[in-house]
Amino acid sequence: MNQQLFEKVDQYISTLVAPEDTVLQETIQSLEEASMPQISISPTQGKFLQLMLLTCKAKRVLELGTLGAYSTIWITRALPADGKVITVEFDPHHAHIASQNIAKAGLSDQIDLRIGKAMDVLKELIAKGEEPFDFIFIDADKPPYTEYFELALQLSHPGTLIICDNVIREGKVLDENTHDEKVKGVQRFNQMLANHPGITATIMQTVGAKEYDGMAIAIVK
Numbered sequence: 001m002n003q004q005l006f007e008k009v010d011q012y013i014s015t016l017v018a019p020e021d022t023v024l025q026e027t028i029q030s031l032e033e034a035s036m037p038q039i040s041i042s043p044t045q046g047k048f049l050q051l052m053l054l055t056c057k058a059k060r061v062l063e064l065g066t067l068g069a070y071s072t073i074w075i076t077r078a079l080p081a082d083g084k085v086i087t088v089e090f091d092p093h094h095a096h097i098a099s100q101n102i103a104k105a106g107l108s109d110q111i112d113l114r115i116g117k118a119m120d121v122l123k124e125l126i127a128k129g130e131e132p133f134d135f136i137f138i139d140a141d142k143p144p145y146t147e148y149f150e151l152a153l154q155l156s157h158p159g160t161l162i163i164c165d166n167v168i169r170e171g172k173v174l175d176e177n178t179h180d181e182k183v184k185g186v187q188r189f190n191q192m193l194a195n196h197p198g199i200t201a202t203i204m205q206t207v208g209a210k211e212y213d214g215m216a217i218a219i220v221k
């Protein structure tokens with residue numbers, strides 16, 4: 001694997017079609033300053049999500065795993081003025097930094113940041129009869145991805161696009177004897193995806209500025 005080349009080409013692509021403005025740059029910087037992990041999506045992945053959002057004319061979005069709101073900002077910027085995002089983060093420190101970044105981006109009116117465990121918030125949204133979402137981005141803890149997806153389906157309508165990040169994990173997904181709970185989580189998830197009658201799905205391998213990984217993309221039938 002030529003990681004250096006992938007990074008250079010990713011830089012080339014992002015300079016061309018996915019340049020970061022100061023808000024996005026400062027969001028990444030804020031993670032460093034707050035001692036948070038640099039595990040946000042890349043600019044090219046942010047632009048990819050925007051294209052997917054535009055393709056399905058998304059207005060209502062659910063995101064699991066906010067971190068510093070880097071992906072949330074990319075997502076919200078692809079929505080119409082009356083578009084809304086609910087984003088879920090269980091770490092209060094991450095949520096605090098995220099809400100500062102959302103305010104700096106001028107997007108506080110469109111983004112509803114919920115502090116809590118993704119599983120609890122999903123169940124709460126279902127119990128309250130929340131209107132279905134047009135687009136769901138799953139990027140929180142990996143072991144319960146299957147359960148998150150099943151619950152997300154209950155908050156979907158035919159045509160809802162569901163994208164789940166980090167499902168290849170540097171190819172570790174091929175290791176049937178793994179003891180890594182994250183890898184086991186995505187193996188179980190990928191298998192479910194392959195057999196689920198209610199969706200059509202694929203998995204795209206991703207290389208670039210981030211480590212070798214992949215995104216699952218599913219459309220609800």
Ligand SMILES: C[S@@+](CC[C@H](N)C(=O)[O-])C[C@H]1O[C@@H](n2cnc3c(N)ncnc32)[C@H](O)[C@@H]1O
Pocket residue numbers: 039040041064065066067068069070071072088089090091094116117118119139140141
């Ligand atoms: C990969 S990061 C999200 C990155 C973000 N989507 C981006 O690209 O900018 C995963 C986030 O999920 C949060 N998280 C982990 N377990 C969670 C849970 N059970 N419920 C909600 N959030 C969780 C972590 O604290 C972390 O901030």
